[in-house]
Amino acid sequence: MRYLLHNHPAFPGLLSKEDLYTLVERGSLARGDLCTDVQTGRDHTVGEVISGMRPPRASSPPRVDRPAYQEFRADDLHDVQEPTPEEEIEELEEEDEAEDEPLFTESGERIYYFSHPAWMSYWKSLFLMLLFFVAAGLLFSMDEAYALVCGLSGIATFICITIARSSHDYIVTDERVEYVWGIMGRSSKEVRICDIRSLDVWEKGFKGIVLRLGSLDVSSAGNAGVEVSFRDIRQAHKVKELIRQLQRGADPEEG
Numbered sequence: 001m002r003y004l005l006h007n008h009p010a011f012p013g014l015l016s017k018e019d020l021y022t023l024v025e026r027g028s029l030a031r032g033d034l035c036t037d038v039q040t041g042r043d044h045t046v047g048e049v050i051s052g053m054r055p056p057r058a059s060s061p062p063r064v065d066r067p068a069y070q071e072f073r074a075d076d077l078h079d080v081q082e083p084t085p086e087e088e089i090e091e092l093e094e095e096d097e098a099e100d101e102p103l104f105t106e107s108g109e110r111i112y113y114f115s116h117p118a119w120m121s122y123w124k125s126l127f128l129m130l131l132f133f134v135a136a137g138l139l140f141s142m143d144e145a146y147a148l149v150c151g152l153s154g155i156a157t158f159i160c161i162t163i164a165r166s167s168h169d170y171i172v173t174d175e176r177v178e179y180v181w182g183i184m185g186r187s188s189k190e191v192r193i194c195d196i197r198s199l200d201v202w203e204k205g206f207k208g209i210v211l212r213l214g215s216l217d218v219s220s221a222g223n224a225g226v227e228v229s230f231r232d233i234r235q236a237h238k239v240k241e242l243i244r245q246l247q248r249g250a251d252p253e254e255g
Contacts, residue, residue, distance in 0.1 A: 003049060014038065019051045103131040106172060112252055113172035113239055116165045121232030129157040146240045170230045170238065176245060177218050179228045189228050193246050197221040201236045216240055 003015045011023070015035075023029040024046060031047030102120070103111040120175040132154030138231065169180040178190035196218060203214035214236030218228040245252045 002037055002039050003035045004038055005029075006036070006043075008033070017049055017053060019052050020046050021055070024050060025055075055165075064098050083088065088173075089105050105171075109173035111171060111173050111240060113170070115230075115233055116172045117159075117168055117232040118234050119165065121207065122138050122161045122165065123211065125157055125161050129154045129161070130156060141192055168231075170233060172243060172246070177243060179230065191201070191218050191220045191227045195220045195222065196243065196247060199240045199243060200226075201240050203236065207232060218243075 003020060004013075005010070005011050005015065010028075010030075015023075019031065020035070024031060029046055031050075033046045035046055035049065036043050036145035037049075045162070047241045049246065074227070103114070103217055105111060121217070139150060162167060164184065167183045168179055169178075170190045171178040171180065174193070176190045176192050178188055180186055180188040180206065198217075198219045200217040201214055202208070202217070203212075207213040213232045213234060215232065216230040216236045216239055217226040218230075220227045230239065243250050
């Protein structure tokens with residue numbers, strides 16, 4: 001049994017080729033219906049799976065003839081019980097609770113803050129990407145080759161921005177403040193919450209005044225310099241207050 005049908009509640013389990021062949025012969029399936037091969041993860045049409053097959057032998061009847069399956073006809077749709085509004089509300093609440101579940105590190109630490117540098121911290125590169133796309137649009141009617149080059153350059157710029165941004169992780173857990181960076185190899189610096197001596201926030205210049213971006217410098221009691229720095233993040237003061245609450249032993253989510 002290796003095939004799973006798409007959007008067929010009457011046949012929720014795994015089926016064999018013989019099962020699919022029998023369902024097509026009985027008119028319960030169409031050859032154009034989609035199914036997934038669970039062993040390879042690829043989607044196929046039922047017709048592709050049963051192509052060239054011979055009818056199943058009578059000595060080994062397919063599993064669809066067993067009472068485990070129940071077929072629904074169009075005139076039986078009124079018997080299908082729809083969920084009540086109360087049940088729908090409960091399902092939505094369960095989904096919301098699942099989305100709000102806290103994140104934890106591999107060592108079991110509660111993650112209160114996880115971020116990358118803000119997109120607008122790369123405003124120069126984003127502006128260059130915009131120029132490439134505008135140039136591609138203007139050149140399209142004159143020279144498609146140059147337009148294609150400009151379009152590909154804009155896409156390449158966006159990819160570089162995405163990689164650069166995702167290579168910097170800023171993490172605050174209930175035990176430490178950590179900065180992780182790198183693409184191929186990942187390096188990190190961290191300071192324990194209990195060892196933090198000072199938290200300095202910097203918002204200045206074009207990024208601070210116009211883009212509302214700031215930097216947070218974390219220093220420890222055992223070092224005179226800056227140990228961990230979160231560069232170009234939004235709401236730097238709120239992140240600072242979050243760390244202060246963790247220092248006091250308070251739960252930031254209860255405040």
